[in-house]
Amino acid sequence: PKEHAMVRIVNYTFSVIEVWRRLIVVADFKVLYGERAALRRREKYLEADRLFLKWPQEGEKRDGPAYTIINSLYVKVEATAEDIIIILKTLYRRETDIPASPLTRVGFYHTLLDLAIGGHRPSCLEDTLYRQYTIAIIRDPNNPTRTRPIVIANINRNKIKET
Secondary structure, three states, rough: OOOOOOOOOOOOOHHHHHHHHHHHHHHHHHHHHHHHHHHHHHOHHHHHOOOOOOOOOOOOOOOOOOHHOOOOOOOOOOOOOOHHHHHHHHHOOOOHHHHOHHHHHHHHHHHHHHHHHOOOHHHHOOOHHHHHHHEEEOOOOOOOOOOEEEEOOOOOOOOOOOO
C-alpha cells in the first residue's frame, strides 16, 4: 500500500500585493542577478545598476519596469450572476480539495454572495456582525396572499468619496 500521496490543497492565502512583492524578489535574484553580473564583467556598470527590482518602502517613488503593471489601466468588469453560480457550484463540487470546516465553508459562501449582491469591497465585510443583518417577512407586492423572506444588510462602507 502507498504510505504517501501527493494532494494539492490551499493551506494559506496571500494578498495580490504580497504575491507581487515575492515575484519581484525572485525575479531580481533569479533573473536579473545573472544579467547584472554579466554586464559588470563587460564593465558596463551603468547598465548593470539599472537592472534592479525592489519593492519600495512606504512613501518611496515607484517607477521602472516592475511597476508599469501596477499603474496600467484596466476596466473593472462586474461578475455576472452566472459567474457567481459557477464559482459556488465549483466550490461545492470540489469541497474535498479545499480542507475547511463546514462552518468556514458556509461563511465563505455567505461572504461571496454578499459581495456579489451588494457590490461591496471585500474589506467592508471583514468585521460584520450578525446584528448588522435583519431578516423580515413581507407580503409579495405582486401577489398579496403570498409572503416572502427578505434580508436587510447594514454594511459599513469604506473609501467613500467626499463631495
